[in-house]
Amino acid sequence: MSLITFEQVRYKKVLHDLSFSVPHAGIIGLIGANGSGKSTLLHLAAGLIRPAQGRICMNGEPVGRQTREKVAFSPEREWLYPFFSVRQSLQLAAQLHPDFQPEKAEALTSRFKLEADKEVRHLSKGNRARLQAILTLSRSAPLLIMDEPLSGLDPVTREHLLDMMAEHTELEKQSIIVSTHEVAEIELYLDHLLFMQDGRMLVTANVEDLRETKGMSVLDVMREALL
Numbered sequence: 001m002s003l004i005t006f007e008q009v010r011y012k013k014v015l016h017d018l019s020f021s022v023p024h025a026g027i028i029g030l031i032g033a034n035g036s037g038k039s040t041l042l043h044l045a046a047g048l049i050r051p052a053q054g055r056i057c058m059n060g061e062p063v064g065r066q067t068r069e070k071v072a073f074s075p076e077r078e079w080l081y082p083f084f085s086v087r088q089s090l091q092l093a094a095q096l097h098p099d100f101q102p103e104k105a106e107a108l109t110s111r112f113k114l115e116a117d118k119e120v121r122h123l124s125k126g127n128r129a130r131l132q133a134i135l136t137l138s139r140s141a142p143l144l145i146m147d148e149p150l151s152g153l154d155p156v157t158r159e160h161l162l163d164m165m166a167e168h169t170e171l172e173k174q175s176i177i178v179s180t181h182e183v184a185e186i187e188l189y190l191d192h193l194l195f196m197q198d199g200r201m202l203v204t205a206n207v208e209d210l211r212e213t214k215g216m217s218v219l220d221v222m223r224e225a226l227l
């Protein structure tokens with residue numbers, strides 16, 4: 001059964017009769033230019049907005065209140081409370097989400113040297129991004145969604161976030177969809193590619209198949225789709 005299925009989904013002027021499915025595939029990259037509809041698609045998949053038309057399912061179940069609890073969603077904008085300390089941010093996540101794993105979050109904050117008593121507003125931008133990733137990746141929800149987690153960050157922070165996703169998502173039980181423009185950087189980590197443009201899905205593909213059967217990189221496939 002597919003992880004996510006969109007059937008003829010329309011949303012305002014953003015998505016037009018969008019149909020595709022995503023298998024349980026580990027790390028799934030949602031790639032597309034600014035304004036291609038990535039955030040809208042992710043909000044729909046998470047059940048945070050509803051389509052004007054069409055059907056969206058997660059594991060065969062229509063997306064809605066029931067499925068919303070099975071998705072850990074990290075929006076594009078920063079969503080931490082600036083006056084909370086790192087420790088309080090972890091405590092809040094544990095209160096809000098029954099699937100939050102505090103030990104995992106604590107281990108990751110120590111590994112990335114985030115001081116527990118430091119307030120979020122005093123963290124660097126990179127460390128705020130690390131904390132957001134830790135709060136998301138410490139949930140045991142079957143689907144994790146991260147909207148543009150790499151944008152505006154330096155290369156070392158981007159690499160830390162990608163390593164964290166690869167090492168700390170429980171890929172036997174969880175899938176993670178990550179939207180980004182950083183194609184070259186994320187390619188090595190990806191199991192599955194979703195490439196969209198102007199509200200349409202141009203390519204859905206297994207990245208290993210692309211490499212092994214077609215000898216193509218993600219960038220090659222994107223170039224070909226745009227010809």
Ligand SMILES: Nc1ncnc2c1ncn2[C@@H]1O[C@H](COP(=O)(O)OP(=O)(O)OP(=O)(O)O)[C@@H](O)[C@H]1O
Pocket residue numbers: 012013014032033034035036037038039040041076
């Ligand atoms: N509720 C809405 N009503 C009408 N238009 C919208 C709505 N939400 C988004 N849009 C428009 O739809 C287009 C796609 O937006 P969306 O944020 O989904 O794209 P994106 O691929 O995530 O872009 P970016 O990479 O810039 O974040 C944009 O032109 C945006 O202005």
